[in-house]
Amino acid sequence: MPRIDHALIVGAGIAGCSTAIALAQQGVRVTMVEKQQVWKFQSSGLFIYSNGLRVLRDLGVLPQILEAGFAVRGGRNQYFDESGTFIVETVYPSPEGLPAIVGIKRAELHRVLASRIAELGVTVKLGATVTRMSDAGGEGPMRVNLSDGTQGEFDLVIGADGIRSQVRAEVFPHIEPVYSGFGVWRSVHDRPRGLDAKIMMMGVGKRLGIMPISDEKLYMFGVMLEPKDAWYEPADWPLLMRERFGHFGAPAAQFLEQLGPGSEVLYTAVEEIIAPVPWHRGRVVIIGDAAHASTPFMGQGGAMALEDSVVLAKLLTGPGSLEEALQAFAARRHPMCKLVQDVSRQVGQAGALEAADDCARRDAELRRDGQGKVDAFFAALDRLR
Numbered sequence: 001m002p003r004i005d006h007a008l009i010v011g012a013g014i015a016g017c018s019t020a021i022a023l024a025q026q027g028v029r030v031t032m033v034e035k036q037q038v039w040k041f042q043s044s045g046l047f048i049y050s051n052g053l054r055v056l057r058d059l060g061v062l063p064q065i066l067e068a069g070f071a072v073r074g075g076r077n078q079y080f081d082e083s084g085t086f087i088v089e090t091v092y093p094s095p096e097g098l099p100a101i102v103g104i105k106r107a108e109l110h111r112v113l114a115s116r117i118a119e120l121g122v123t124v125k126l127g128a129t130v131t132r133m134s135d136a137g138g139e140g141p142m143r144v145n146l147s148d149g150t151q152g153e154f155d156l157v158i159g160a161d162g163i164r165s166q167v168r169a170e171v172f173p174h175i176e177p178v179y180s181g182f183g184v185w186r187s188v189h190d191r192p193r194g195l196d197a198k199i200m201m202m203g204v205g206k207r208l209g210i211m212p213i214s215d216e217k218l219y220m221f222g223v224m225l226e227p228k229d230a231w232y233e234p235a236d237w238p239l240l241m242r243e244r245f246g247h248f249g250a251p252a253a254q255f256l257e258q259l260g261p262g263s264e265v266l267y268t269a270v271e272e273i274i275a276p277v278p279w280h281r282g283r284v285v286i287i288g289d290a291a292h293a294s295t296p297f298m299g300q301g302g303a304m305a306l307e308d309s310v311v312l313a314k315l316l317t318g319p320g321s322l323e324e325a326l327q328a329f330a331a332r333r334h335p336m337c338k339l340v341q342d343v344s345r346q347v348g349q350a351g352a353l354e355a356a357d358d359c360a361r362r363d364a365e366l367r368r369d370g371q372g373k374v375d376a377f378f379a380a381l382d383r384l385r
């Protein structure tokens, strides 16, 4: 028997949607509130590696994800330097017959998750948030007031409301995100037929990546250090991206040349946060980016949110008390999320090296041991699972 009957999920991002599905599949009644009026996502594309795809399979949506996205055949990741000289090709693991890596539009991922949520009868309230919660550590279920004027009693409140989490601010007010120093520039382009691998171009102080996200489209992302609190007018983003990365050669050059007024470009100043354990207080728990937002350089933030959902649902419907389940949840997830965060930061720093000889050493090391690093990272995730 589930030890919770009714859960409230705050935030319908990847963590919220996947947890709603995982809990509903176990027979838990779920209400989910999302502050946006419509499902709208400020993002071009997303990589999902095999560990995230395994969860999507368990949530019953993998075929739809594969249909909407682009699975890189053989899991190939090709490295070039900024002039376009080939460095090395590495291969991501594809365990259990899963694809190694899929690129997908974030809106498509959410379309698929939303349709599974509807099938399972989850109550979703768009344009709604929590206005008041009873004391998280109090006796009995949480009493929660919502901005649509309704009230409810919930056995558990799950804060899946992202890096700026309101739920986290309520239960752990001292934990704040910090600026990573990196800015990410992302654009979307038509995919030439032959471009079917993930590509990374290692420049001087800058890195540029390309990833197919459907049969028709790919997205390109440029990463570099940006000053804290830098603000750029959104209408200028396409030209600013072109200015910053315009000296990169093939295979990125053709896409950089396309950037101009009206191009689909997003700029994000990247923050990170990792809450120390525990991730709950009484009947309130935080998950996904609310608990552990990483820099995006391992492309693992979404997969970590997905993995949270199945681990939490399993623990909540297993033996022991709610307190024990929530303690076990953070104890199990914290080491993996911390590893992702640490490795991702190192990857970011390697991509931001500015001295020519440091860059040459980095590229030589990639050539020598790039595959070893990939294998070691995924083996470490397996050990921590």
Ligand SMILES: Cc1cc2nc3c(=O)[nH]c(=O)nc-3n(C[C@H](O)[C@H](O)[C@H](O)COP(=O)(O)OP(=O)(O)OC[C@H]3O[C@@H](n4cnc5c(N)ncnc54)[C@H](O)[C@@H]3O)c2cc1C
Pocket (backbone or CB within 6 Å): 010, 011, 012, 013, 014, 015, 016, 033, 034, 035, 036, 045, 046, 047, 048, 128, 129, 130, 160, 161, 162, 163, 164, 165, 166, 167, 184, 268, 270, 287, 288, 289, 290, 293, 294, 296, 299, 300, 301, 302, 303, 304, 305
């Ligand atoms: C530039 C960049 C590139 C990335 N690329 C990748 C990638 O390729 N692969 C990958 O796996 N990950 C990637 N990530 C990380 C990934 O986007 C996040 O880890 C993931 O979105 C976390 O999901 P989440 O549901 O925890 O949070 P979010 O996606 O932030 O969702 C939170 C949701 O809660 C809602 N919300 C917020 N406050 C409230 C409130 N008070 N009440 C109700 N609702 C609320 C928000 O509107 C939102 O819908 C990237 C991140 C960045 C910044």
